[in-house]
Amino acid sequence: MAQAVSRSAWVNKMTITPATIYVVDDDSSFRVAIARLLRTAGYRVMVYESGRQLLANPPRTETGCVLLDMRMPDLDGLDVQERLNEIGSGLPILFLTGHGSVETSVQAIKAGADDVLTKPILKSTLLEAIERALARCRGRTEQRSKSTSQIRTAPATRSSAEPAGGLDARFAEVMDAAPVMIWVSGPDKQCIWFNRPWLTFTGRDMQQELGNGWSEGVHQEDFDRCLETYVSHFDARKEFRMEYRLRRHDRTYRWIDDTGIPRYARDGSFLGYIGSCTDIHEYRETQSELRRRLLEISRLTRRADAAAIASLFAHELNQPLAAILSNIESAELDVEGSSAPVGVKEILSDIRRDSLRASQIIRHMQKLLRSGEPEIQKIDLNDVVGLVHEILKPHAAEVGVEMKTHPSQSMLAVRADPTWLQQVVLNLALNAMDATMKDRPGQRRVVMETRQVDQSKARFSVSDTGTGIPAHRLSSIFEPFASKRGGSGLGLSTSRGIVEAFGGRIWATNKAGGGAVFQFTLPLLGA
Template sequence: MNTLHEGNDKLGAKDQSWGFVKALHPEDRRCMTQRASAIAQGQPYEIKYRLLAADGHYHWFSEQGTPVITAGQIQDWIVSCTPCQKELGSNVLEAPLKVVQESEQRYRSLVIATSQIVWITDATGKVDDIPAWRAYTGQTVAEVQGWSWLSAVHPEDRDRTAQTWNSAVQHKRLYDTEYRIRGADGNYRYFWVRGVPVIAEDGSVREWVGICADIHERKQVEEELKKSEKRYRDLANAMPLIVWTAQPNGKMDYYNQRWFDYTGLTPEQSTDSGWQAIIHPDDLPGCLHRWHHAISTGTFYEIEYRFRHKNGVYRWHLGKAIPVRDTHDQILSWVGTATDIDDRKCFEEVLKESEVRFRSMADNAPVMIWVSGTDTLCYWFNQPWLAFTGQKMEAEVGDGWTQKVHPEDKEACLNTYLKAFAARQRFEMEYRLQRADGEYRWLVNTGVPRFIPGGNFAGYIGSCVDITERKATEEALKHRAEELTYLTKILATTNTALEKRNQELDQFAYVASHDLKAPLRAIANLSQWIEEDIAEQLSAENRHQMDLLRGRVHRLEALIDGLLQYSRVGRIATPAEFISVKALLNEVITMLAPPPEFTIAITEDLPRLRTQKLPLFQVFSNLISNAIKHHNRHDGKIAISATDKGDFYEFTIADDGPGIASAYHDKVFGIFQTLEARDKVENTGVGLAIVKKIVESQGGRIYLVSQEGQGATFCFTWSK
């Protein structure tokens, strides 16, 4: 038997580097391709071919090759090339025995020298001796012979190993397996074991040749890789987003559990292009275009598209993918994610709609609005501003708007703005801004800082109102005030008797409204003194006019009282207490002292409630007083009742008086509104306005039901 021992690099070389290739029969050179394929795959092989001998004739040879593996890597190849028996001629059979012995010796030396366990068995798979096996396991020859070598195999692997070996021997096929072998130190290590049958010319197995390669470190690495892979998959499956991987050509080969939970697809449905079924039809073309572009260029992939949930609803997702490259920058795979951004997209749509709504409102607002950023510069003005200045947005943004500020106001304007900006404080200032027609107009500019959610400063927003007319009015009022001051001085020198009263009038705008009664009383007294001093000189008409004067003074005092009451409604808080409405009504009626012939009927089932007494007293007092005062008969009737409406009571005050036309039902609740001349019935026109304000301040409502000539019914509600 001739033996060849070549390194893996040599066997992988091109055919023409092998010296004997030239001796191959031209028809058999294709077997070199078979050998190259087996070598590339690390698989044992057997081929037959014809070689040109020195005698000029071709002879058949059988070549067998087996890889020698160390730590999972092919280090060498054992190749044997033997003449086929039917081709052995007399010259070959007479070859010197020394050549055969030398070949056998080289083979034996190779077996001993290799770091792997090389073994040979007979055709039945029984071992005679394996020195390398014994050296590693520490077994004796007797413990190795036959099938006894199995005792060094790990108990968990032993039965499987025996079955695999027995099956290979019976079927004369490649023996390829992995199992753990106990070393002489008692420790088990993983080995990759491969054996091939050596086939005789008659097709029978002459013997088995194989190796045991130590792959323990590789197995440990594989276990670590498995653990790492499991950790990766567990992590990917625990993520709230979809994770996927693809081959360099873009073919999907992995999805995490989130994908299947979300889409409802099975692994089979998700293979190849199955993922495209859940992409929204409107988004699929753009998605595929970007994905193919990323694959062809090896660039980052990012897109927003809609995924169909298993419930049929599409939700927006952000898809991203990056290529994973080796040390030679070749793409090994793609790793991608899909994150649900539907809530963010909805929020963006809301923000967009809000922005449109804000701009629409701002552009239609009756004020000029501006917005600045964190750099103090303005970046937006509404349409009223642009219409006022006659400028386009491009001309106003930044500090362009300052070009229209009056030169005398510009420095103070900017200083006020920048000082407030630095302190993040509200500001208000007045300055003149040039209008489109060239006229400078006074504006009041109010600005407030803007903060986004989270408290970060975003800039300022402000509004401007044209106050030119107001400024003119203020100037006119200023001149008028100067005139009034001058007139006051003149009056003070001509009528010292009224000096004190004039001083009180000068303080009119600065004193409480109830102090207005003092000059009114003075007028009434003065008219009385004048009437008394020149009584003989006054005619009946003059006395009547004096009475009218004093009547109007008293009416004005009543009006002031009414205004004071009206202004105080809801501002003066009194403690709540339990009130018997019936007892309260008795107090009101006693105070009003109606004519004896006037009838006021009170229902018996009036409630007792917890409320402020004074407001309710004022309401009943005004309504009952009005019913008596405006009745067209002295023997009129009033009926008072209450109805429980759940959260509140509805009180009713009905009279049989002249009634009120429907056209005046709302008018009567207005301040200073009366249905009769004030000279006919003393009336300030404030009472019902006070009543309405009190009722509404308590969370209730008041309304009138009446027809002219059929009495009037006032109804109001009051919280329990």
């Protein structure tokens, strides 16, 4: 961008042949303020309160530009621009908008605008944009004064200089001034251009980023998910939004919010994608703090009202279990030393074992509900998953869900609170079961798996045969209330808070054949 020019320099430039600036805006206070600023800078200014007023007396000068509000009643800015083009006005147009976005800028540039300025506008920004537009205007005027042969060669020169993908220098200039990072890809998925804010952020040059070069800066843990989102939406020609970590020029990784939309030529042919990225690292840290606080609130809520539930739960189940065990003991005494069949003794032994296991499960559930401060200790992730499987297996059979586990063959030692980790696995497994309810009986499957990855992490995954997660929700599925299904809406958010509190990471993806996969990793002890 050009350097800011002092007021005296602007006045000196305009002293001999002041250019005329046509200001069209339905906001009277804005018109007055802009007109005062421009006259002070040495320009001749004409103001209009509507597009129709301008069109009733269209610009006649050859040196000047139009400052045109994009959203106005009756005729909006794009309509006014179209009519100015129809009557042969060659003055450059700078759009003014209070609703700036990449999509808006692209629409205006495609329609022929020279620049798009977002309100409120800094004085230096406005004057620099006007001077650039006037320079182009003067250049076009000089071009028209040349010979006919020179005029005929001009379009071919401009066309040969256009970058691939239908971009031109004016587009690049406007996008370089945007306050966000912008990328453009061609129809082959390869990136063909990045704006200056992107290159400044990454500290790399254009050649390094072109093609798939930009992906070198994506965090390894986010790469597969990022690529899957990009390719699947590209092939379907759909808008997408994803969050990932991108390496900054100082070698640190920052969270980026990336939105991509398809690009089309005027004849409807597909040109590729254009995307805008914003740095949301501080926002993510704020959200992480919010999740920690929600976790604390969740813990306090459990302690406040779940104690009574746990007490009632234990009482109602332990009473009949105690009676069963007493009867078993009496029966065992009766058959001891008798001639009762061996099978009877084995049946009594099985009943005793299952009753004791039921009592153990109840104690674990009580602890889960009454959990207070975390008790960090060394635990085997396989044991946690195995216990949850034992808890849910009867319920899964009752609702027609086939639940399987594929534990790691080796111990996966992690440091965590076993009860809190059980809560995470239990929540994810219940969600997976719920997701299969639309499947036909016999096709409802949930698989829990544990394994070691990268020699330093233990990974848990639970997959289902449901319908999957809508693509637009994948990046926000762990936000508070994003996954509400008749509950509090805090389950997945709380789960992420617990996993991150133990130094891990949790995420969700869709399976190619249908269904979703929820996964989390935790650091292995001694890694």
